[in-house]
Amino acid sequence: MHDGSGLIAVQNLTKQFGPVVAVQNLSFTVSPGSVTGFLGPNGAGKTTTLRMLLGLVRPTGGTATINGRPFHQLGQPGRVVGAVLEAQGFHPARSARDHLRVYAAAIGVPDAQADQVIGLVGLGSAADRKVGGFSLGMKQRLALATALLGDPQVLVLDEPANGLDPEGIAWLRTFLQSYARMGRTVLISSHLLAEVEQTVDQVVIISRGQTMFYGPLEQLRQSQQKRVLVQPSDINALATALRAEGVQAIEQLPDGRLAVSGVDSRRVADSALKAGVSIYGIQEEQVDLERLFFQLTSGQYAGYAPAPAPFKQQGGWA
Numbered sequence: 001m002h003d004g005s006g007l008i009a010v011q012n013l014t015k016q017f018g019p020v021v022a023v024q025n026l027s028f029t030v031s032p033g034s035v036t037g038f039l040g041p042n043g044a045g046k047t048t049t050l051r052m053l054l055g056l057v058r059p060t061g062g063t064a065t066i067n068g069r070p071f072h073q074l075g076q077p078g079r080v081v082g083a084v085l086e087a088q089g090f091h092p093a094r095s096a097r098d099h100l101r102v103y104a105a106a107i108g109v110p111d112a113q114a115d116q117v118i119g120l121v122g123l124g125s126a127a128d129r130k131v132g133g134f135s136l137g138m139k140q141r142l143a144l145a146t147a148l149l150g151d152p153q154v155l156v157l158d159e160p161a162n163g164l165d166p167e168g169i170a171w172l173r174t175f176l177q178s179y180a181r182m183g184r185t186v187l188i189s190s191h192l193l194a195e196v197e198q199t200v201d202q203v204v205i206i207s208r209g210q211t212m213f214y215g216p217l218e219q220l221r222q223s224q225q226k227r228v229l230v231q232p233s234d235i236n237a238l239a240t241a242l243r244a245e246g247v248q249a250i251e252q253l254p255d256g257r258l259a260v261s262g263v264d265s266r267r268v269a270d271s272a273l274k275a276g277v278s279i280y281g282i283q284e285e286q287v288d289l290e291r292l293f294f295q296l297t298s299g300q301y302a303g304y305a306p307a308p309a310p311f312k313q314q315g316g317w318a
């Protein structure tokens with residue numbers, strides 16, 4: 001039927017809606033055992049990609065497979081893939097439990113499974129309340145419960161943190177990470193890196209339908225060179241001393257401090273000491289992932305389309 005690997009593979013995927021290129025030559029893989037964030041600003045092509053993966057939209061070119069097969073060839077897809085694409089159209093007069101039982105019947109799992117997943121997502125005490133009275137966060141939990149009904153190997157969630165309060169986001173993080181640690185595959189989309197930063201192990205960042213970065217989050221972090229910000233008693237003396245030691249990336253900031261790249265604070269302090277320069281303040285700049293994410297994706301709404309370089313390899317820049 002399928003290879004059971006739990007692998008999601010997107011290869012050279014392209015989708016055009018008339019003149020609009022929603023997804024352009026996108027490639028990435030998502031392995032079991034980790035949580036992957038699928039990130040990009042509004043309109044970047046995330047939902048279209050997920051819809052192609054789930055067999056809801058036919059690609060113009062390329063392939064999207066789960067377990068080595070396109071969605072429609074999976075056999076019992078409800079038991080392989082659990083997906084939430086948008087806050088679903090729940091019947092407002094139906095209870096959460098009844099909603100889940102209807103879906104359980106549709107994919108051929110027993111009612112007991114509905115009761116189990118409702119507890120898993122923390123809706124046990126609201127199981128018999130009408131969904132019409134649910135908050136957005138509760139609907140998100142119910143949507144997740146629906147996706148979990150078939151005990152799927154692969155979980156695909158579009159903007160699952162949307163509408164959750166901080167406690168809900170923390171709960172979702174723990175849930176998804178433990179689901180992945182059980183050897184399952186988890187792919188979640190978001191337009192905010194900060195929202196999923198603590199949840200995901202690797203990221204696929206897209207902009208205007210193209211891959212901008214694909215690899216471990218840690219690698220993205222390391223790609224931004226850290227800077228040491230230092231306030232010396234004599235800027236020129238410290239800059240000269242550093243240059244004499246081969247440190248070239250030195251910049252004077254508007255606030256009068258020096259920003260030194262490619263070295264740690266200890267090295268800068270040692271140079272200052274040797275040069276007889278006092279230090280009134282020193283700190284290592286924190287990596288600002290959000291700023292990097294914005295830089296990577298900010299071209300999307302520019303009034304022109306700069307020719308982008310093609311995607312090359314995992315863990316690299318496109």
Ligand SMILES: Nc1ncnc2c1ncn2[C@@H]1O[C@H](COP(=O)(O)OP(=O)(O)OP(=O)(O)O)[C@@H](O)[C@H]1O
Binds near residue numbers: 021022041191
């Ligand atoms: N059925 C459609 N017909 C025409 N254009 C479409 C269709 N679906 C999506 N698009 C266009 O494709 C582009 C990508 O949209 P998509 O919804 O995939 O982005 P997204 O990253 O999921 O954004 P959001 O976070 O806002 O949902 C947008 O320009 C959108 O207008």
